[in-house]
Amino acid sequence: xxxxxxLQEIHRVREKVARECDYDVHKIGERMRQREREEMARxxxxxxxxxxxxxxxxxxx
Numbered sequence: 001x002x003x004x005x006x007l008q009e010i011h012r013v014r015e016k017v018a019r020e021c022d023y024d025v026h027k028i029g030e031r032m033r034q035r036e037r038e039e040m041a042r043x044x045x046x047x048x049x050x051x052x053x054x055x056x057x058x059x060x061x
Contacts, residue, residue: 021027036046
């Protein structure tokens with residue numbers, strides 16, 4: 001599987017989920033949360049990504 005195949009699969013699955021949820025972002029979010037709850041009940045753990053911060057410095061004069 002090359003990068004293009006992987007991207008095509010991601011787009012295919014994303015479109016399928018959106019269509020099943022009537023393209024409603026709230027339904028998509030609820031579906032994701034429900035799946036996460038089901039997987040956590042089976043013992044699957046999600047590792048949160050580290051927080052990153054953007055430090056902005058004032059421009060030099």
